Amino acid sequence: MQTYAIGDIHGHFDLLRGVHDLIADDMARHGAGQVVHVGDLVDRGPASAAVVEYLRCGIEAGQDWVVLRSNHDRLFTTFMADPALRDPCLRADLSWLHPKIGGAETLRSYGVRSAGDRPIEKVHADARGLVPQADVEFLNSRPAWHRANGVIFVHAGVRPGIAIEHQSEDDLCWIRAGFLDHDGPFEALIVHGHTAIDVPTHYGNRVNIDSSAAYGGPLSVVVIEEGEVFHLTTAGRVPLQPPQAG
Incomplete structure (x- = not known):
């Protein structure tokens, strides 16, 4: 069974629905598969609230979807708990x-206005009144990693x-140096x-x-099936090949 992985969404609900449509078309040809979202549901884009609600409700309804914990989603839930806390x-x-x-x-998508121009205490009070607790609990309960089809998703x-079982959440959500520049093997292919x-x-x-x-x-x-990785496009699956040795 193939596994699909979707990149950082950042509040772009229209783009999320578009790639879910691509996945549905691919599943119609190749069979069902699990869908992994690697996090960053919120921030920067215009519709973070819609993204979170859509994924939360889909999982609650039984969709075979995984949503991973990420730095931006963690920043959101930390603010909701206490705006004085710092990641x-x-x-x-x-x-x-x-x-x-x-x-x-993100707060604007929930109806909180002028979040960057008012005292933080008032912004937080508005957020506590407008952001559903179900969304906060959903983001807080996401796993930091997932393994499927011989691949590790973070x-x-x-x-x-x-x-992977001993990795720190800080690294799984934030790391760059030491990971991006590592050219040796990991315990499995990492999709991130x-x-x-x-x-x-x-x-x-x-x-x-x-992207x-x-x-x-x-x-x-992307789609992972039988050790192969494909970029899923409107034209179908395009093989995603590693660089050639030598």
């Missing part, structure tokens, strides 16, 4: 509501040399997002599927 991996000069992070757009990456690139890319030991939906790029989906 230890976030740069000291940034906050979730900083324009570079995009939390204000949001950001893994720390080399550490078994978090680091925006132009198109899904197979590096041999990992596959990055964050910059947060910055105006497309939302990408």
